[in-house]
Amino acid sequence: MADLPDWLSEAGPSAYDPPSDREGFLRGNVLRLAGALAGVRAGGSAASAVDRALGRVPAALRLLGLVVVVGCVSAATNALFVWVVLAIVLCQLALRPPRRIAAVAGTALAAAALAALLALPAVPLGAAPPSSVVRMAGKTFVSVSLVLGLTQGVAWGRLTSALASLRLPGSVTFVLDAAVRDVALLGREAMALSEALALRSVGRNDGKAASAAGVMGVAFSKASALASRQAEAMACRGFDGTYPVSRERLATPAGIGYVAGVAALVALFAWLEHAMAVAA
Numbered sequence: 001m002a003d004l005p006d007w008l009s010e011a012g013p014s015a016y017d018p019p020s021d022r023e024g025f026l027r028g029n030v031l032r033l034a035g036a037l038a039g040v041r042a043g044g045s046a047a048s049a050v051d052r053a054l055g056r057v058p059a060a061l062r063l064l065g066l067v068v069v070v071g072c073v074s075a076a077t078n079a080l081f082v083w084v085v086l087a088i089v090l091c092q093l094a095l096r097p098p099r100r101i102a103a104v105a106g107t108a109l110a111a112a113a114l115a116a117l118l119a120l121p122a123v124p125l126g127a128a129p130p131s132s133v134v135r136m137a138g139k140t141f142v143s144v145s146l147v148l149g150l151t152q153g154v155a156w157g158r159l160t161s162a163l164a165s166l167r168l169p170g171s172v173t174f175v176l177d178a179a180v181r182d183v184a185l186l187g188r189e190a191m192a193l194s195e196a197l198a199l200r201s202v203g204r205n206d207g208k209a210a211s212a213a214g215v216m217g218v219a220f221s222k223a224s225a226l227a228s229r230q231a232e233a234m235a236c237r238g239f240d241g242t243y244p245v246s247r248e249r250l251a252t253p254a255g256i257g258y259v260a261g262v263a264a265l266v267a268l269f270a271w272l273e274h275a276m277a278v279a280a
Helices: 024-041 049-055 059-075 079-094 098-122 130-153 156-165 170-199 208-236 253-279
Strands: none
Touching: 049 130, 059 079, 059 130, 059 156, 059 253, 079 098, 079 130, 079 253, 098 130, 156 170, 170 208
């Protein structure tokens, strides 16, 4: 018979007092996973007047408008166009709830700071003027804010419909749709594993990174099993690549107004670029 530890034997103390330890690492992982899952589930929520107004615009037009505006911002050599689009983005951002403002602005500012940091060495080398660093940061902030505004303001089902409206193959739409669904499922599984690990953690745990790696390993095994079951189900049902998705009507009053606004920005971009080329 194996010898019991002192704290379990009759001669030992009647109570076990484990050493204290902080659970910030595990709790932080659970909160981050919960926040990510909440962001996936909350996509398309009309939390402000701006979201409700843009929610009437077909998702396909919003997706195309995003590509066009981001392309113009990236190609702009006149900083005035960047600041005009930045003013529009900031006005939209100011009308959103504080939590969404913090989420969008925090990510956009971090991306802008990284872009400025990467472009900064070109200034002392004489390859670019100092104003180009500011312009690069502004372009990055605008682009990231626009992308986040679309992903947070449009439900994934509407984005799938938008991809179908743009004549993408059904297999591509299916892969993206299944990926988002599997990410949500695996995120819930990882959150449950993290909560179970935190509840069963007794005493001091010096291997928190190993614990997180174990959770990731289990999630990877679940992902492999999920993929295998999905492939078998698709084979049993004779999946031939056809993935029917409902399509939104594009010719709506809100869609026409949105297209007119994007066209006005494109006209402003072309006029400013022409004026700058003439002045040069």
